[in-house]
Each structure stands twice: as structure tokens, then as C-alpha cells.
Amino acid sequence: MAQLRRGWFVLREVCVAKKTTSCAGLGGMWFSTDAGRHCPDCSQPVDACICKQSKLPEGDGIARVRRESKGRGGKTVTTITGVPLAEDELKALASALKRRCGTGGALKDGVIEIQGEHVQLLLDELAKRGFKALKSGG
Numbered sequence: 001m002a003q004l005r006r007g008w009f010v011l012r013e014v015c016v017a018k019k020t021t022s023c024a025g026l027g028g029m030w031f032s033t034d035a036g037r038h039c040p041d042c043s044q045p046v047d048a049c050i051c052k053q054s055k056l057p058e059g060d061g062i063a064r065v066r067r068e069s070k071g072r073g074g075k076t077v078t079t080i081t082g083v084p085l086a087e088d089e090l091k092a093l094a095s096a097l098k099r100r101c102g103t104g105g106a107l108k109d110g111v112i113e114i115q116g117e118h119v120q121l122l123l124d125e126l127a128k129r130g131f132k133a134l135k136s137g138g
Contacts, residue, residue, distance in 0.1 A: 064082050065079070
């Protein structure tokens with residue numbers, strides 16, 4: 001027997017081991033390992049996981065390049081939206097474009113952000129890579 005002190009009271013616990021031969025005797029909760037490991041996000045078996053599959057973004061397939069400075073403390077950023085690539089390929093493209101411009105940047109929610117004003121350079125580079133690219137904004 002174990003004693004626990006809580007405030008002014010002393011509680012006593014009595015542990016009783018149950019012997020059972022059926023799953024119903026376990027209290028209704030039991031686990032099966034027939035399917036193997038499961039993904040914690042989609043609860044599917046790891047082999048049939050649907051959350052890690054890369055999806056193509058919806059849109060018209062035209063990459064739009066624009067210069068933005070609003071909400072960035074006066075800093076100019078060139079953004080590219082609508083590139084019809086999966087997440088991994090989009091990350092590789094963003095890295096290559098940052099190297100081409102010689103600046104930093106980021107990939108946020110499918111939008112490639114390149115620091116500085118590089119609209120024409122990025123339009124030429126995207127056209128060279130086979131994307132249909134348009135200048136957007138003023």
C-alpha cells in the first residue's frame with residue numbers, strides 16, 4: 001500500500017492486479033500493431049501517409065514577379081508567386097534564384113521572397129528556366 005499526503009488528508013491507494021484473457025477485460029482500450037507505425041499527423045500507416053505528399057499549388061501556372069516595400073520597414077523585396085512547382089522543387093528554385101541575385105531571401109507559404117529590387121533579372125531567369133513569368137504591379 002502506498003500513502004499520499006495531500007493537504008490535511010492522507011489518502012491510501014490499493015493496487016489490485018487483474019488477470020484477463022479477453023480484450024474486453026482490459027477496459028475497452030487496447031492497441032493493435034497489425035498495421036505497423038502510424039503517422040502522427042494523418043493517422044495513416046507510414047507507407048500510406050498522405051500528409052507528406054507534395055501537392056502542386058492551384059493557379060493558372062503563371063509566375064508573377066513584383067516589387068514590394070509595404071510593411072517591411074522601407075526595405076524593398078521582390079516576390080514571386082504562382083510558380084507551378086511542388087514544395088521541395090520550389091525550395092530548390094528559391095535557393096537557385098537567391099544565388100543568382102547574390103542576396104538573401106525566404107520561401108513563405110509558396111511565395112519566394114528575394115531581398116532587394118531584382119524584378120528584371122528574375123523575369124529573365126524564370127523565362128530561361130522555362131516558366132511563363134509576368135511583371136506584376138507598378
